[in-house]
Amino acid sequence: xxxxxxxxxxxxxxxxxxxxxxxxxxxxxxxxxxxxxxxxxxxxxxxxxxxxxxxxxxxxxxxxxxxxxxxxxxxxxxxxxxxxxxxxxxxxxxxxxxxxxxxxxxxxxxxxxxxxxxxxxxxxxxxxxxxxxxxxxxxxxxxxxxxxxxxxxxxxxxxxxxxxxxxxxxxxxxxxxxxxxxxxxxxxxxxxxxxxxxxxxxxxxxxxxxxxxxxxxxxxxxxxxxxxxxxxxxxxxxxxxxxxxxxxxxxxxxxxxxxxxxxxxxxxxxxxxxxxxxxxxxxxxxxxxxxxxxxxxxxxxxxxxxxxxxxxxxxxxxxxxxxxxxxxxxxxxxxxxxxxxxxxxxxxxxxxxxxxxxxxxxxxxxxxxxxxxxxxxxxxxxxxxxxxxxxxxxxxxxxxxxxxxxxxxxxxxxxxxxxxxxxxxxxxxxxxxxxxxxxxxxxxxxxxxxxxxxxxxxxxxxxxxxxxxxxxxxxxxxxxxxxxxxxxxxxxxxxxxxxxxxxxxxxxxxxxxxxxxxxxxxxxxxxxxxxxxxxxxxxxxxxxxxxxxxxxxxxxxxxxxxxxxxxxxxxxxxxxxxxxxxxxxxxxxx
Amino acid sequence: xxxxxxxxxxxxxxxxxxxxxxxxxxxxxxxxxxxxxxxxxxxxxxxxxxxxxxxxxxxxxxxxxxxxxxxxxxxxxxxxxxxxxxxxxxxxxxxxxxxxxxxxxxxxxxxxxxxxxxxxxxxxxxxxxxxxxxxxxxxxxxxxxxxxxxxxxxxxxxxxxxxxxxxxxxxxxxxxxxxxxxxxxxxxxxxxxxxxxxxxxxxxxxxxxxxxxxxxxxxxxxxxxxxxxxxxxxxxxxxxxxxxxxxxxxxxxxxxxxxxxxxxxxxxxxxxxxxxxxxxxxxxxxxxxxxxxxxxxxxxxxxxxxxxxxxxxxxxxxxxxxxxxxxxxxxxxxxxxxxxxxxxxxxxxxxxxxxxxxxxxxxxxxxxxxx
Numbered sequence: 001x002x003x004x005x006x007x008x009x010x011x012x013x014x015x016x017x018x019x020x021x022x023x024x025x026x027x028x029x030x031x032x033x034x035x036x037x038x039x040x041x042x043x044x045x046x047x048x049x050x051x052x053x054x055x056x057x058x059x060x061x062x063x064x065x066x067x068x069x070x071x072x073x074x075x076x077x078x079x080x081x082x083x084x085x086x087x088x089x090x091x092x093x094x095x096x097x098x099x100x101x102x103x104x105x106x107x108x109x110x111x112x113x114x115x116x117x118x119x120x121x122x123x124x125x126x127x128x129x130x131x132x133x134x135x136x137x138x139x140x141x142x143x144x145x146x147x148x149x150x151x152x153x154x155x156x157x158x159x160x161x162x163x164x165x166x167x168x169x170x171x172x173x174x175x176x177x178x179x180x181x182x183x184x185x186x187x188x189x190x191x192x193x194x195x196x197x198x199x200x201x202x203x204x205x206x207x208x209x210x211x212x213x214x215x216x217x218x219x220x221x222x223x224x225x226x227x228x229x230x231x232x233x234x235x236x237x238x239x240x241x242x243x244x245x246x247x248x249x250x251x252x253x254x255x256x257x258x259x260x261x262x263x264x265x266x267x268x269x270x271x272x273x274x275x276x277x278x279x280x281x282x283x284x285x286x287x288x289x290x291x292x293x294x295x296x297x298x299x300x301x302x303x304x305x306x307x308x309x310x311x312x313x314x315x316x317x318x319x320x321x322x323x324x325x326x327x328x329x330x331x332x333x334x335x336x337x338x339x340x341x342x343x344x345x346x347x348x349x350x351x352x353x354x355x356x357x358x359x360x361x362x363x364x365x366x367x368x369x370x371x372x373x374x375x376x377x378x379x380x381x382x383x384x385x386x387x388x389x390x391x392x393x394x395x396x397x398x399x400x401x402x403x404x405x406x407x408x409x410x411x412x413x414x415x416x417x418x419x420x421x422x423x424x425x426x427x428x429x430x431x432x433x434x435x436x437x438x439x440x441x442x443x444x445x446x447x448x449x450x451x452x453x454x455x456x457x458x459x460x461x462x463x464x465x466x467x468x469x470x471x472x473x474x475x476x477x478x479x480x481x482x483x484x485x486x487x488x489x490x491x492x493x494x495x496x497x498x499x500x501x502x503x504x505x506x507x508x509x510x511x512x513x514x515x516x517x518x519x520x521x522x523x524x525x526x527x528x529x530x531x532x533x534x535x536x537x538x539x540x541x542x543x544x545x546x547x548x549x550x551x552x553x554x555x556x557x558x559x560x561x562x563x564x565x566x567x568x569x570x571x572x573x574x575x576x577x578x579x580x581x582x583x584x585x586x587x588x589x590x
Numbered sequence: 591x592x593x594x595x596x597x598x599x600x601x602x603x604x605x606x607x608x609x610x611x612x613x614x615x616x617x618x619x620x621x622x623x624x625x626x627x628x629x630x631x632x633x634x635x636x637x638x639x640x641x642x643x644x645x646x647x648x649x650x651x652x653x654x655x656x657x658x659x660x661x662x663x664x665x666x667x668x669x670x671x672x673x674x675x676x677x678x679x680x681x682x683x684x685x686x687x688x689x690x691x692x693x694x695x696x697x698x699x700x701x702x703x704x705x706x707x708x709x710x711x712x713x714x715x716x717x718x719x720x721x722x723x724x725x726x727x728x729x730x731x732x733x734x735x736x737x738x739x740x741x742x743x744x745x746x747x748x749x750x751x752x753x754x755x756x757x758x759x760x761x762x763x764x765x766x767x768x769x770x771x772x773x774x775x776x777x778x779x780x781x782x783x784x785x786x787x788x789x790x791x792x793x794x795x796x797x798x799x800x801x802x803x804x805x806x807x808x809x810x811x812x813x814x815x816x817x818x819x820x821x822x823x824x825x826x827x828x829x830x831x832x833x834x835x836x837x838x839x840x841x842x843x844x845x846x847x848x849x850x851x852x853x854x855x856x857x858x859x860x861x862x863x864x865x866x867x868x869x870x871x872x873x874x875x876x877x878x879x880x881x882x883x884x885x886x887x888x889x890x891x892x893x894x895x896x897x898x899x900x901x902x903x904x905x906x907x908x909x910x911x912x913x914x915x916x917x918x919x920x921x922x923x924x925x926x927x928x929x930x931x932x933x934x935x936x937x938x939x940x941x942x943x944x945x946x947x948x949x950x951x952x953x954x955x956x957x958x959x960x961x
Contacts, residue, residue, distance in 0.1 A: 048732050049897065052776045053889055056901060059772055060885040063905075066912045067878040071871055073919040077830040078867045125637045158850065 126181035233269035253534030268440035304497030307416030357478025368414035477589025479547035487569025492516030494546030514550035656943035663947025679719030685712035714941035725898035728777035837866030
C-alpha cells in the first residue's frame with residue numbers, strides 16, 4: 001500500500017487531510033485544495049490548466065454533436081423513417097419464400113419439386129412444462145429424442161428446432177395439442193421423387209435453396225425467378241433401364257463404377273445419362289465424393305479403340321483410303337522408343353473393315369499417317385472433342401489433349417490414347433459421324449422442334465454410310481457380337497483402355513466401353529456405356545475388355561429401350577437392310 | 591426542515607456546496623428509470639417465470655442502496671475520494687482477474703461474479719476508480735517535478751485494459767480507452783502522441799473486428815442489417831417508430847414485449863414506444879445537460895486533479911449514454927451497455943452511483959475555484 005500510496009500521493013497530503021480528516025475540509029484553511037504536497041504553487045499548473053480548458057471546449061463540442069446526432073436519429077426513426085413501417089407492412093414470411101420451379105422429364109414426369117412445409121420450433125423461455133410438452137409431442141412423433149430436446153429447452157436459447165419439415169397432417173396434430181411456446185416456421189423443401197436416378201443430372205440445392213450442383217445450379221435463376229418449370233430431354237424410363245443395366249454390369253464384373261449415355265443421334269438430346277455410383281439427392285449430406293463424382297460428364301478418360309471411328313471416318317471422307325484399302329499389320333510399329341502393337345495381333349494384311357473389327361492399332365496408325373497431324377487435330381476439334389462439352393451442368397470435365405501434338409501423339413490419338421474426353425462428347429461425336437454427317441451438340445434440355453438446328457457437316461453422307469457399315473460388321477462379325485439385338489440392327493465399336501495412373505498406365509485397371517447406334521441402317525439413337533475397372537470373370541474367360549464387359553450391357557439396354565422409343569423391329573436379313581449395310585469387300589471375322 | 595446557509599453540520603455544508611442542478615438532473619433520471627422499468631420489465635420477468643414486479647422490486651432496493659452510496663461518497667473530500675478509488679480499484683481489478691477463474695460465463699465472456707443475492711460485474715466498479723487514479727497520475731506530473739505521470743498512466747492503462755481483454759469485454763475496453771485518452775488529451779498530450787494514439791486506436795478497433803468473432807458479427811450486422819440475427823435492433827426500431835411524437839401511452843406498448851432486453855440495454859426503446867419522441871428528447875437533453883454543465887463548471891476549476899477526474903467521469907457517463915441510445919437507434923453497432931441511471935441492472939446501477947458520488951463530491955464548491 002505504501003508504494004501505491006506514494007504513487008498516488010495520499011500520504012503526502014498535509015496530515016489533517018488524511019483519511020481521518022473531517023467529512024468535508026474546512027476551507028479556506030484546510031489543505032488538499034490549493035497546494036500540492038511538494039509545495040509548488042497552484043500557479044505552476046495554470047498554463048497546463050489553460051490548455052486543458054481549451055481542449056475541454058473541443059470535447060464538449062464533440063459531445064454536443066453526438067447528442068445532436070442522437071436527436072437526429074430519434075426524429076429519423078420515430079417521425080420520418082418509413083423503413084420500419086415498410087418492414088411492418090411487408091408480407092408475412094410464408095409468402096416471402098420464393099418457390100422454386102419444378103423439373104420434369106421429356107414426358108412431363110416430375111423429377112424435382114418444392115413443397116411448402118412447416119418446421120416446428122420452440123421458444124424455451126415460453127415453454128411452461130418441458131417434460132409435459134415432450135410427453136405430448138411424442139404422441140405425434142414417437143421417434144422424438146426427448147433427452148436432447150429437454151437439454152435444449154433448459155438452455156438459455158430463445159429458439160430451438162423440434163422437428164423440421166412436417167407434413168400438414170402432423171402440423172395439424174401438433175396444433176391440436178395446444179402447447180404454448182411452440183411455433184411453426186414455414187419452410188420450403190426440395191424433393192427429388194426419383195431419388196438417385198436423376199441425382200447427377202439435376203444436382204441439388206444448399207440448405208438455403210440455392211442450386212449448388214447440376215441443373216439446379218445452372219438454372220438457379222430460371223427456376224427461382226418466375227417459378228418456371230424446366231423440361232429436360234431426359235426420359236426417366238430410359239434412365240431407369242440404363243441405370244439398372246449399368247449397375248448389373250458393374251456388379252457382374254466387380255467394377256468400381258460406370259457411366260452411360262443415350263443420345264438422339266440427330267439433335268443431340270440426352271435421353272439418359274447415368275453415372276454410378278450415385279447418391280440420393282434428398283440426402284446429399286450422406287453422399288461421399290466418389291458418389292458425387294459424375295463419371296459421365298465430369299470424368300474424362302482415354303477412350304481407346306472407339307476413337308478409331310473418327311480416324312477411319314476422316315480418312316474415308318478425305319479419300320485418303322477406301323473401304324477396300326488394306327494395310328500391313330504383320331508386325332508392330334516402332335516409333336522412337338515406343339512400340340505400337342495390337343491387343344489381338346492378326347499378323348497379316350488387313351483391309352479397313354478388318355482393321356475396325358479386330359481393332360487393329362497398327363492399322364489405325366498407318367491410316368492416320370495418310371491424314372497428318374494438323375488435319376487430325378482440326379477434325380477432332382470440329383467434332384467437339386478438344387474442348388469442354390457444352391453441357392448445361394457445371395460438372396463437365398475439360399478434355400486433356402496432347403500439349404505437343406507431334407507424330408507420336410497423332411499415332412496414339414488415332415486409336416484413342418493420349419487424349420481424354422468425357423462420355424457425352426464421345427457420344428455426340430459418334431452421333432455426328434453416323435447420323436448422315438451433321439454435327440450434333442449434346443443437350444440435357446428438351447429441344448423446341450420449331451427451332452431449326454444448325455446444319456454443320458462433319459463428313460459426307462457417303463462416309464457416314466460407310467461408317468454405318470463398319471459399325472454393323474463389328475456386331476455381326478467382330479468384337480461386339482454380344483451387343484446384337486435381333487430386329488434392331490445394332491452396330492457398335494468396342495473400346496478398352498488401360499487407365500492412367502500418374503505418368504504410366506495401371507496394370508489391370510481398364511476402362512471397358514461400347515459405343516453403339518441403332519438401327520444401323522438409319523441410326524436414330526447412340527448408346528454409350530463404359531465400365532470402370534472391371535475384373536474378368538469365369539463367364540468372360542477372364543477377359544475384361546469392351547466386347548466382353550460393355551457390349552452385352554448395351555445389348556440389354558437396346559432390347560429394352562427400343563420398344564419404348566417406338567422403333568419397330570425389322571427382319572435383320574431383309575434385303576433392304578443388308579443391302580445398305582453390305583461391305584464391298586470380303587471380311588474375315590472372328 | 592429548511593437548511594440554512596449558516597448550518598455547519600455535515601449535511602448542511604454538503605447541501606450548500608453540492609451542485610443542485612446536477613443532483614436534480616440525476617434525480618430526474620433515476621425517477622425516469624423507475625417509471626420505465628415498471629413499463630419494460632414485467633414481460634421480461636414473466637418470461638423468466640417470475641412475478642411481474644420482480645425486477646421493479648429489485649430495482650427499487652438497489653436504487654436505495656445506490657442513492658445511499660452516492661450521497662455518502664459525495665460527502666467525502668478529494669483525497670478521500672482518491673483513497674476510495676484506490677481501494678475499490680485494486681479490489682475490483684483483483685475481481686476482474688478472478689472472474690477469469692471463478693466467473694460465470696455468459697454469452698462467451700466471463701465478466702460476472704455471483705454472490706448470494708447479487709451478481710456483480712467488477713469491471714463496472716473498476717471503471718470510475720481507474721478514471722480517478724489516472725487523473726491523479728496525470729495531475730501529479732504537474733505538481734511534482736520529475737514525476738513520470740504519463741509513463742505511469744500508460745502503465746496503469748495497459749494493466750487495466752489487459753484485465754478487461756482477458757474476459758474479454760470489448761465494450762468496456764473501448765469505453766475505458768476513450769475516456770483515458772480524453773483525460774490524456776486534456777492533461778496535455780503532445781501532438782505526436784495524439785497521432786500515435788489515433789493510429790493505435792484504429793488498429794485496435796480493426797484488430798477487434800478481425801480477431802473477436804462476436805465483434806465481427808456485431809459490426810457486420812450493423813453495416814448490413816440483412817445479414818444474420820438483428821432481431822433486437824429490428825424490434826427496437828419498430829418500437830421507436832410506433833411511439834411517434836407522444837408515444838402509445840404508459841404500459842400500452844406492444845413491441846416492447848418482444849424485446850428480450852427491454853428492461854436493460856434496450857430501455858430507451860421502451861421510452862420511445864410508450865412516451866414518444868418528446869420524452870426521448872428530454873432524456874437526451876438531461877444527459878447532455880449533466881455533461882455540458884459539468885464541463886462548463888470546470889472553467890473555474892483550478893485543481894488539475896479535480897479537473898481531470900470530473901472531465902473523465904463526465905466523459906465516461908456521457909459516452910455510455912450515447913453508445914446505449916445510439917445502439918438502440920441503430921446508429922452504432924450493438925454494444926451491451928446500460929443507459930446510465932435508467933436501465934435496470936444492480937451491478938451497473940451501483941457502479942454508476944459510485945461514479946456519481948465521486949462526481950458530486952469533486953464538483954462541490956470549494957476554495958480555490960475562480961468564481
